[in-house]
Amino acid sequence: MAINDTKISREELGGQFTFPGTSMAVRRVGYGAMQLAGPGVFGPPRDRATALAVLREAVDRGVDHIDTSDFYGPHVVNQLIREALHPYPDDLVIVTKVGCIRGADGSWPPAYSREELTQQVHDNLRNLGLDQLHIVNLRVRDDMGPIEAPLSVLANFQQQGLIRHIGLSGVTSPQIEQGRAMVPIVCVQNHYNVAHRGDDAIIHDLSSQGIAYVPFFPLGGFDPVQSSTLNDAAARLGATPMQVAQAWLLHRSPNILLISGTSSIDHLRENIAVGEIELVPEVLAELDGIAEQTAPRKPAERKE
Numbered sequence: 636m637a638i639n640d641t642k643i644s645r646e647e648l649g650g651q652f653t654f655p656g657t658s659m660a661v662r663r664v665g666y667g668a669m670q671l672a673g674p675g676v677f678g679p680p681r682d683r684a685t686a687l688a689v690l691r692e693a694v695d696r697g698v699d700h701i702d703t704s705d706f707y708g709p710h711v712v713n714q715l716i717r718e719a720l721h722p723y724p725d726d727l728v729i730v731t732k733v734g735c736i737r738g739a740d741g742s743w744p745p746a747y748s749r750e751e752l753t754q755q756v757h758d759n760l761r762n763l764g765l766d767q768l769h770i771v772n773l774r775v776r777d778d779m780g781p782i783e784a785p786l787s788v789l790a791n792f793q794q795q796g797l798i799r800h801i802g803l804s805g806v807t808s809p810q811i812e813q814g815r816a817m818v819p820i821v822c823v824q825n826h827y828n829v830a831h832r833g834d835d836a837i838i839h840d841l842s843s844q845g846i847a848y849v850p851f852f853p854l855g856g857f858d859p860v861q862s863s864t865l866n867d868a869a870a871r872l873g874a875t876p877m878q879v880a881q882a883w884l885l886h887r888s889p890n891i892l893l894i895s896g897t898s899s900i901d902h903l904r905e906n907i908a909v910g911e912i913e914l915v916p917e918v919l920a921e922l923d924g925i926a927e928q929t930a931p932r933k934p935a936e937r938k939e
C-alpha cells in the first residue's frame with residue numbers, strides 16, 4: 636500500500652470530518668483531555684484554574700471535538716469539562732470511553748461486565764452533565780478476543796437513547812469487523828503516530844469505509860516522539876517538532892482526527908495551529924521514514 640496515497644487538500648487538512656451515518660461534523664483538529672488530571676492521570680490537576688482555562692481556550696479557538704473518559708482522575712476530567720464548558724455549545728462533540736475503572740493505587744483494571752459498563756455509562760452522563768453521550772468508545776484490552784458481550788451492552792444503551800454513537804478503542808482488525816457486524820462504528824481510537832505505525836493497514840481500510848481513525852498518543856503520549864528527522868523538518872518549516880508530527884498525521888489520511896493532549900495553553904495554541912502546516916511530498920517522504928529509524932515500543936508503555 637502506498638503511503639500518503641490520498642491527496643488531501645489544504646482545506647481538508649484543517650477542515651471537517653463527518654462521522655459516518657451521522658450529521659455530526661467536527662474539525663479534524665480536536666483536543667484530548669486526559670492530561671488535565673493529576674500525575675499518573677490520577678487525582679486533581681496540580682493547577683485547576685489552568686486546566687479549566689485550557690478547556691475554555693480550546694472551545695474559544697474553535698475546537699468542537701473533545702476526547703475524555705470518566706476513568707481519567709477518575710471522574711476529575713469529566714467534572715472539569717462540565718465546569719468549564721456546560722451548557723455545551725450545540726456543535727461540541729464529546730467522545731468518552733468505557734471498559735476500565737481505576738484502582739485505589741491508580742491502576743487501570745479492565746471492567747467489561749454488564750454491571751460495570753452500566754455504572755460507567757451513568758458516571759459519564761452524570762459527571763459530564765449530559766442526557767445522552769455523544770460517542771462512546773468501547774476500550775478493548777489487547778488480549779481480550781471477541782468483543783460481542785461488552786459491545787452488546789453498549790448497543791442496548793444506544794437503543795435506549797443513552798448513547799448516540801459507538802466507537803472502538805485498542806482494537807485489532809478482526810475486532811473491528813466483529814463490531815461492525817453488530818452496530819454502526821463511527822470511529823476507531825488506537826495507538827498511532829509518526830514513529831509507531833502498526834495501524835497503517837487499518838487506517839487505509841477505515842478510510843475506505845468513511846470511519847474516523849483517532850490516534851491516541853499522537854505525540855508519543857508518556858514517551859514523546861523524538862527524532863532528528865522531525866527536528867530538522869521542523870527547523871526548516873519554522874514549526875516545532877510536535878507540530879510537524881501532528882501535521883504529518885493530518886496528511887497521512889483524510890479520516891485521521893487529532894486529539895493531542897496538553898495541560899498547557901501555549902501547547903494547545905501550537906496544536907490548534909497545525910491545520911495550517913502544509914508538508915510537501917519531499918518532507919512527507921522524510922517523515923515517512925521515521926518509524927523505521929525508531930525502535931519499536933513495548934506494549935507495557937500503554938498506561939491508559
Ligand SMILES: NC(=O)c1ccc[n+]([C@@H]2O[C@H](COP(=O)([O-])OP(=O)(O)OC[C@H]3O[C@@H](n4cnc5c(N)ncnc54)[C@H](OP(=O)(O)O)[C@@H]3O)[C@@H](O)[C@H]2O)c1
Pocket residue numbers: 666667668669670702703732774804805824825850851852853854855856857859875877878894895896897898899901902903905906939
Ligand atoms: N483509547 C485509549 O486507550 C487512549 C490512551 C491514551 C490516550 N487516549 C486519549 O488520547 C489523547 C491524547 O493522548 P495523550 O495526551 O496521552 O498523548 P499525546 O497527545 O501523544 O502527548 C501528550 C504529551 O505531549 C505534550 N505536548 C502536547 N502538546 C505539545 C506541544 N505542542 N509541544 C510539546 N509537548 C506537547 C504534553 O505535555 P503538556 O501537558 O506539557 O503539553 C503531554 O506530555 C488523550 O488526551 C486521551 O484523550 C486514549
